[in-house]
Amino acid sequence: EAQVTQNPRYLITVTGKKLTVTCSQNMNHEYMSWYRQDPGLGLRQIYYSMNVEVTDKGDVPEGYKVSRKEKRNFPLILESPSPNQTSLYFCASSRASGAQNTEAFFGQGTRLTVV
Amino acid sequence: GENVEQHPSTLSVQEGDSAVIKCTYSDSASNYFPWYKQELGKRPQLIIDIRSNVGEKKDQRIAVTLNKTAKHFSLHITETQPEDSAVYFCAASKGRAAGNKLTFGGGTRVLVKP
Numbered sequence: 001e002a003q004v005t006q007n008p009r010y011l012i013t014v015t016g017k018k019l020t021v022t023c024s025q026n027m028n029h030e031y032m033s034w035y036r037q038d039p040g041l042g043l044r045q046i047y048y049s050m051n052v053e054v055t056d057k058g059d060v061p062e063g064y065k066v067s068r069k070e071k072r073n074f075p076l077i078l079e080s081p082s083p084n085q086t087s088l089y090f091c092a093s094s095r096a097s098g099a100q101n102t103e104a105f106f107g108q109g110t111r112l113t114v115v
Numbered sequence: 116g117e118n119v120e121q122h123p124s125t126l127s128v129q130e131g132d133s134a135v136i137k138c139t140y141s142d143s144a145s146n147y148f149p150w151y152k153q154e155l156g157k158r159p160q161l162i163i164d165i166r167s168n169v170g171e172k173k174d175q176r177i178a179v180t181l182n183k184t185a186k187h188f189s190l191h192i193t194e195t196q197p198e199d200s201a202v203y204f205c206a207a208s209k210g211r212a213a214g215n216k217l218t219f220g221g222g223t224r225v226l227v228k229p
Contacts, residue, residue: 031215040124042204042219043159050214058216059116090158094215103149104217106158 002027006091006107013081013114021076021110023091030096032074033058033104034066037088046089049074050096081114088112117142119207121220129228134192136223138205141186145207148181148188149217153202162203163190195227 004025013019025032030051035043035058045058049068063085065077074093078085091107118141128134140148149164165172165179165188172179176195181188192199202224206217 033214033216035217035219040221042119042121042221043217044219045216048214048216056214059218092217096211096215102215103161103164104215106160108158 002105004091004093004105004107006089006110009108009110011110011112013112015082015114016080019078019081019112021078021089021091021112023074023076023107024072025074025091025093025105026072027093027095027105028071029093029105030071032068032091032093034064034074034076035090035092036060037090037109043090046076081112083114086112086114117145117207117209117218119205119218119220121205121223123223124221125224125226127226127228128195130195130197132195134190134195134199134225134227136190136203136205136225137187138189138207138220139185139187140207140218142207142209143183143186144209145218146210147208148179149206149208150177150179150190151204151206151219153204153222155201159204192225195225197227197229200225200227 033048034046047066049055089110092104094104146167151159152162153159178191205220
């Protein structure tokens, strides 16, 4: 089954304790992104990757890191989490197709609480 | 950068009535406009999309219209059913050059009353 898988689904952590949220897709998509969802703000892009070893900042990258060592994986790293990073996080992937957009497929989400 | 405004933030309709959600975008270079539906506790899923070379697109009870001059696009749901209750997000994108980045509106919570 074609899918984007995130882990963990739920995470409660303390301020300053490094954490990683994993994301994996099995559709051989070139593009992958991380978004955070906050009430009234929709989804905002944190980082994106257009291919292996190619990453760039989105709209809200502060406090986050990513890596793309393999095409299928795109982990999100919070080196020193703070309470304002409490949010619902989604990973998404899509395929490259000429100059046009293609459908973005989302993972099931990770609800992160930083206390 | 791109900014997408979405209205209303909540919408309550009677089953069988129509629902309309409107979005405006700021960047005239945006050329792809998808709509996502997010049911409670679930991931966003694409329900319909439209590209800038098309003015209207329909899929059964769902339609989207695009006015490039005015930079706004709308989602129309006809004959609403209880399973249409969800949060709907519009988005805009400039395509591959921006890594297929989607800029989302703030969302509309739709409640269909039986």
